[in-house]
Amino acid sequence: MYVELKNIEKSYGNYKASDHINIGIGKGKLVALLGPSGSGKTTILRMIAGLETPNAGDIIIDGKRVNDIAPAERGIGFVFQNYALFRYMTVYENLAFGLKIKKLPKKQIKERVIELIELTGLKGLEKRYPNQLSGGQRQRVAFARALAPNPSLLLLDEPFAAIDAKVRAELRSWLREMIHKVGITSIFVTHDQDEAVEVADEIIITNKGQIEQIAAPIEIYKNPKTPFVAEFIGQSSKIDDYHKLRGFEKGDYKGAIIRPEFVESFKSDNVKFKDVINYSEDGVIEDIYFRGNCLEVKLNVGGIILTTKRSLERRPIQIGERMHVIVYRLYAYDNERAYLLENKDLKGKELVTF
Amino acid sequence: MQENKRKESKATQIVLITISVLFITLMLVIPLISVINNSLSEGVSFYFKSLQTEYVLSALKITLLATVIAAVVNSFFGIMAAWLITKFSFKGKQLLATLIDIPFSISPVIAGLAFIMTFGRLGWGSNYIDKINEFFGTNIQIVFAIPGVILATVFVTFPFVSREIIPVLNAQGKEEEEAAALMGASGFMIFRKITFPHIKWAFLYGIILCTSRALGEFGAVNALSKTRGETFTLPLEIDALYLSGSNDSITSAFAVSSILVFIAIAVIIVRNIVEFKAKKKLEHIES
Numbered sequence: 001m002y003v004e005l006k007n008i009e010k011s012y013g014n015y016k017a018s019d020h021i022n023i024g025i026g027k028g029k030l031v032a033l034l035g036p037s038g039s040g041k042t043t044i045l046r047m048i049a050g051l052e053t054p055n056a057g058d059i060i061i062d063g064k065r066v067n068d069i070a071p072a073e074r075g076i077g078f079v080f081q082n083y084a085l086f087r088y089m090t091v092y093e094n095l096a097f098g099l100k101i102k103k104l105p106k107k108q109i110k111e112r113v114i115e116l117i118e119l120t121g122l123k124g125l126e127k128r129y130p131n132q133l134s135g136g137q138r139q140r141v142a143f144a145r146a147l148a149p150n151p152s153l154l155l156l157d158e159p160f161a162a163i164d165a166k167v168r169a170e171l172r173s174w175l176r177e178m179i180h181k182v183g184i185t186s187i188f189v190t191h192d193q194d195e196a197v198e199v200a201d202e203i204i205i206t207n208k209g210q211i212e213q214i215a216a217p218i219e220i221y222k223n224p225k226t227p228f229v230a231e232f233i234g235q236s237s238k239i240d241d242y243h244k245l246r247g248f249e250k251g252d253y254k255g256a257i258i259r260p261e262f263v264e265s266f267k268s269d270n271v272k273f274k275d276v277i278n279y280s281e282d283g284v285i286e287d288i289y290f291r292g293n294c295l296e297v298k299l300n301v302g303g304i305i306l307t308t309k310r311s312l313e314r315r316p317i318q319i320g321e322r323m324h325v326i327v328y329r330l331y332a333y334d335n336e337r338a339y340l341l342e343n344k345d346l347k348g349k350e351l352v353t354f
Numbered sequence: 355m356q357e358n359k360r361k362e363s364k365a366t367q368i369v370l371i372t373i374s375v376l377f378i379t380l381m382l383v384i385p386l387i388s389v390i391n392n393s394l395s396e397g398v399s400f401y402f403k404s405l406q407t408e409y410v411l412s413a414l415k416i417t418l419l420a421t422v423i424a425a426v427v428n429s430f431f432g433i434m435a436a437w438l439i440t441k442f443s444f445k446g447k448q449l450l451a452t453l454i455d456i457p458f459s460i461s462p463v464i465a466g467l468a469f470i471m472t473f474g475r476l477g478w479g480s481n482y483i484d485k486i487n488e489f490f491g492t493n494i495q496i497v498f499a500i501p502g503v504i505l506a507t508v509f510v511t512f513p514f515v516s517r518e519i520i521p522v523l524n525a526q527g528k529e530e531e532e533a534a535a536l537m538g539a540s541g542f543m544i545f546r547k548i549t550f551p552h553i554k555w556a557f558l559y560g561i562i563l564c565t566s567r568a569l570g571e572f573g574a575v576n577a578l579s580k581t582r583g584e585t586f587t588l589p590l591e592i593d594a595l596y597l598s599g600s601n602d603s604i605t606s607a608f609a610v611s612s613i614l615v616f617i618a619i620a621v622i623i624v625r626n627i628v629e630f631k632a633k634k635k636l637e638h639i640e641s
Contacts, residue, residue, distance in 0.1 A: 051532060072538030084529035088551035097547070098537035149537065 001060075002027040002185050003048065003153060008057035010043055010209075017043040018054065019209040025187065025202075030179050032200035033189045036232070040209040041189045045155050048187065049078050061153060077146030077184075079156040083138050085130035091117075091141050092126040098149045116144040120178070135163040136171055143175070147182065154179065156188035160195060172199050193233055197221070205229050223340065227257070227333035234259045237307055244302055245327050246281045247343035253332035256341070262330055263308035265299055265323040267315065273324065279345040280324035285317060301325050389615055393608035404606035405613065409583045413591035414613070416500060420507040420575075420587060421568040427508050428564050432515025433557065437549070439516075440523035441531065455517070457510050465509050466577025473497050473505075498580050503587060506574035511564045518560035519553045526552050555632030562628065566621045569614060588614060 001024035010018035017040045025031050033041040046052040048059060050071030059066050066074050086094050095116055099109040117123055120140040130138055139159065146154060159175065160168045176199045179186050190196050196203050197217040205212040205220065205228075212232075213225045224230035231238060242248055242256035265283060266273045273280070283299035283306065290296075295310040297317065306325065310317065317323070328346065331338045394401055404410070439451050457465065473479045473496040487494055496502045526549075534544045550557075572589040579585040582594055588610060595607035 049536065051536070070538075071536050076536065078533065078536050080529045080533060082527075082529060084533040086530055086534070086548055088548075097534065097539075101538045101543070145533075 001025060002029075002062060003187070004058075004060040005044070005048070006058040006060070008044070008047065008054045008059070010040075010047065010052065010054045016209045018047070021057070021209075021211055023204060023211065023214065025185065027185055028183055029201050030176065030186045030199065031188075031202045031204060032196035033187060033204050033206060034193060034196040035191065035206035035212075037191055039206040041191075041204075041206045042157055043209075044206070045157055045187060045189050048153075049076050049155050050074055051078075075152045077149070077151035077154045079139075079142045079146045079154070079159055081158040082162055083130075083142035085138060085141055085145070087130050090127050090129055091122060091133070094130070094141055094145050095148050098145065102149060112148060116148055119182075120144040134167075136167045139163060139171060139175075143178065147184070152185065154184045154186040156186065158189055158191070160190070160192070168195075175199065205232065207232070224331060224338045226336065227254075227338050230257045230331040230333060230338040234261075235307070237305075239304055239306075239330075241304065242330060242332065244304060245330075246279060247327065247345040248330070248341060249344075251332060251341075252334060253339070254334055255332070257331045257333065257338070258306065258327065260296070260307045260309045262328050263299075263306045264326045264328065265297065265308050265310070267317075268322075268324060270324075273326075276326060276346065277324055279343075280326045283323050283325035285319050285321045285323060288317065288319060299323060299325055386615055389608055389611050392605060393612045395608075396602070396605050400602075400605065401609045401612075404602075404609040407606075409586070409591055409594075410588075410606075410610055412583050413586045413588045413610075416503060416585065417569060417587040417589075419500070420504045420571075421565055423504050424507040424511045424568040425561055425565050428512045428515050429557070429561055431512060432517075432519060432560060432564075433553075435516040436519035436523055436553075437545075440520055441528055451520075454513050456513075458513055462506075462510050462571065462573030462575075463577055466506050466574035469502060469505055469509070469574075469578055470497050473502070497578055498585065500585055502578035503575050503585055506578050507568045507571050510571050510574050511567045514564040514567065515557065515560035518556040518563070522553050522556045523549070555628065555635065558628050559625065559632070562621060562625050566618060569617055 003023070003025040005021050005023040008018050008021040010016075019040075021040075021044060023044070033044055035041045043052060047054050048061075050066070050069070054067070061074060061076075086097060089097065092113060095113045096109050099112060104112075117126060120143060122137065122140055122144065125133065125137060125141075130141065133141065139162075143159075146156075156175075160171060163171060172195060188199070197220075200217060202214065203217055203220050204214045207228045213220060213229045215223070215225075220229060221233055224233060230236065236257045236259050238255055239258055240255045242253075242258070243250035248256075264273075266280075268277070281301055283301040285297060286300050286305065287298040288295055289298075291309070294312060295317075297308050297310050299306045299308065306327070308325075326346070327343060329340060329342045332341050333339065435450075435454055439447060439454075471477050473483065475497075477497075479496075483494060483496060486492070494501065496505065530548050531544050534548050539547070570589060571587070572593070575587050576590060576593075579587065579590060582591070586594065592607050592610050592614075595603045595610065
């Protein structure tokens with residue numbers, strides 16, 4: 001493990017920001033710290049950087065305990081949420097600042113800055129001030145500045161929060177590519193699950209100062225370990241009396257979480273579903289929302305409201321229309337864990353999905 | 355309807371401009387002109403002669419000395435206090451910020467009396483001063499001496515610099531400093547390269563305000579300064595000349611006043627240049 005946090009505790013007064021945090025991050029990995037705001041993810045990042053000091057526990061980078069090592073000596077590059085570019089310095093001066101402090105010879109500084117400017121596609125903007133740049137350009141400068149002194153670990157605090165939605169998607173793939181190209185171990189904080197899923201190799205989910213789950217994005221999505229993760233990831237809705245749905249029995253669970261992609265609805269004359277129509281139940285369409293690339297349909301199934309998505313290529317539907325509804329699977333949970341439950345009526349059946 | 359509204363707002367504008375101009379003329383321009391006018395009422399040669407008396411030259415020297423020291427001390431203190439209040443969080447921070455503002459709200463005469471009560475013969479500080487004098491073999495006096503005049507001037511001007519800088523530093527946040535610290539920059543380097551460029555213009559503006567206030571201070575200094583020709587500042591000298599009652603000395607009082615008027619006008623011009631430059635610089639960088 002390249003970066004390790006062992007039994008980290010951190011409180012601000014009575015507020016516990018980090019509660020028994022244990023994390024291991026492999027060399028060269030791009031990891032997301034994902035959680036709702038106030039879940040303690042930024043605190044973890046700032047403790048690794050040395051901007052905050054934990055009350056207890058060890059922070060280990062590359063086999064060395066760094067708790068007592070000054071932030072500047074930890075070999076870290078940090079990208080701040082609002083980039084914190086030096087606004088009274090040009091792009092060139094921003095990139096050169098860290099190198100000047102390290103007292104590198106002028107020629108070497110120049111070479112490194114030019115290299116970074118080329119790497120991040122900032123050519124021609126060297127003499128601009130930060131406020132003369134677009135949001136995307138600023139992020140590139142912040143990224144290049146963090147990389148300038150050749151750190152071995154890159155930390156990014158909500159790197160996309162300050163950028164408008166359209167440029168954000170572009171920058172996500174840019175950042176992912178860049179980080180993999182440079183090959184630097186990186187940790188970024190985000191509250192946006194799409195961002196985490198798209199960019200990270202591994203996701204660490206935080207909640208109320210604790211770690212809920214550490215796994216690859218697909219694993220987090222398919223096998224949420226805790227009720228919180230099951231509900232936080234995807235477009236999930238909570239259903240208490242899930243056992244009333246056909247194909248599910250009441251176990252020792254408190255409730256269940258269903259995502260739209262677990263629910264199928266079809267008209268009674270749809271031949272593609274004729275094999276499973278006997279296992280379906282009746283639902284009435286309560287609401288239809290146009291979501292751009294699909295319809296979001298709310299169905300009332302015996303008092304339970306289920307949400308599903310419907311392709312625009314399929315036949316039109318109306319509010320009040322009767323549909324057949326099948327729930328393929330759901331996540332049941334007790335106090336501690338989440339469990340995947342498959343519809344047992346459908347076991348061994350070949351399923352057709354759109 | 356539209357036409358009417360436009361006419362109405364035009365009329366409002368004219369009325370407001372007339373009132374403002376009349377008010378400023380009556381309250382500021384006419385009195386100032388009359389100062390200059392009166393100062394020259396006995397001719398140019400009398401004017402220059404009355405500026406060169408021993409008392410006036412001494413007062414001018416002490417005024418400038420007190421002003422320069424107040425500006426230097428308050429620059430240092432102002433930057434330090436503003437830095438402390440904006441970049442650190444500690445218990446009693448709000449209280450400290452409020453305390454800094456006290457000279458704004460307290461009457462200068464009270465400040466002067468407070469210094470007498472502290473450092474005068476009956477004050478608790480006088481023992482320490484006596485001890486220091488004994489130890490070093492010196493004869494430092496604070497009350498009714500130049501140090502007292504300087505202290506009073508520093509007291510009444512000390513919020514100016516920090517008050518100008520604090521909002522700027524607050525708006526800046528501390529991320530830039532953190533970023534520089536993470537790169538290994540020393541505290542002084544961070545201040546010089548990151549913080550100071552940011553507060554430069556506000557700082558200069560604060561010094562200008564501090565200077566003009568120091569030049570004109572009357573009340574606090576009046577309480578602590580009793581010897582004409584030794585510890586009197588220009589405003590006190592003007593007062594003394596005026597109160598002595600003869601026609602000549604009243605004209606002299608106006609002549610000396612005109613120095614302060616000219617300095618004030620110079621300060622206003624410098625202030626406008628600073629404001630203009632600061633704005634231009636900001637537009638350049640923050641556009």
